[in-house]
Amino acid sequence: MVLGVPDEVVRRVRAVIARIPAGRVVTYGDVAGLAEAPSAQVIGQVLSLEGADLPWQRVLHANGTCSPHLRNEQLALLQAEGVSSVDGKVDLRGYRWDAAIPAPVDESQLGLF
């Protein structure tokens, strides 16, 4: 294994990320929780080493921002998917994806809270 986490966990992480629908985003912490990873940092390592073939652009920080070196690509790809980003920050309130929701949710429901 390339990482310190079991292959199964890495596989699960990849599966979770691959499952993120276009136009939605998740945080590293969310992926870590869904994939049962030890921490959110390992997600970054997984993406760095074996995330080339994954929609890594849909994974961002808990505060809605992204890392400096990826900022350009991230924003460009997300914008192409319909995710509005303001000043390098994505509105998690409206674009955060829940694994329990298989189908897209009406945007009108997102603003209820």
Added chain:
DNA sequence: GTTTTGACGGAGA
């Protein structure tokens, strides 16, 4: 075996 670094998160100022 210890220190540094990284695609992070959360609390505090």
Added chain:
DNA sequence: TTCTCCGCCAAAA
């Protein structure tokens, strides 16, 4: 609300 500092897990030097 934004910026900073500390804690976290694992890899590389």
